[in-house]
Amino acid sequence: LLAPQQGISMEYGQLDLKARQLATGLEDLGYVAGSVIISDFPNTAENLLLQCALAHVGAAIATPPKDEAAMAALCAAHDVRGVVTVDGMAPTAGPAKALPTVYLELEEGLRPASRGAVAFAELLEHS
Numbered sequence: 001l002l003a004p005q006q007g008i009s010m011e012y013g014q015l016d017l018k019a020r021q022l023a024t025g026l027e028d029l030g031y032v033a034g035s036v037i038i039s040d041f042p043n044t045a046e047n048l049l050l051q052c053a054l055a056h057v058g059a060a061i062a063t064p065p066k067d068e069a070a071m072a073a074l075c076a077a078h079d080v081r082g083v084v085t086v087d088g089m090a091p092t093a094g095p096a097k098a099l100p101t102v103y104l105e106l107e108e109g110l111r112p113a114s115r116g117a118v119a120f121a122e123l124l125e126h127s
Contacts, residue, residue, distance in 0.1 A: 003045040010045075018124055019052035025123025026057055029100050033058030035081035038074070040064050042086065046104050046120060050084060084120070 001010040010018070031037060037054060039061050041047040054061050062078070065071045074080060084102040104120040 008045045021126050022053035022123050023056035025126035036060045036062050036078040037082050038062050038064045039084040
């Protein structure tokens, strides 16, 4: 993985280790195989790590729809279990509200308002 704009460079073994640590952290929060996670992560190294981790878990990732009706339809059609966000997006209803929101702090102090939100960086420390 090479993300020069972020100053990140990882060999495959490092990427796999970080993805597995993140997968363990997500599983500890209750994210399970067969579920769908909604994420608004931009095209960053963390996005790739998240997608690799979800592959280890056996979960899928979806980009959030732009309007509430489409979001409700997505949640109704799939087992949407949680939200992984960078802008503070938080589920307001349905199954996505069941699990803690995971957030990526791109700017210091930017955190979702939802209670029980967990930092992406904290999940990378699981083993």
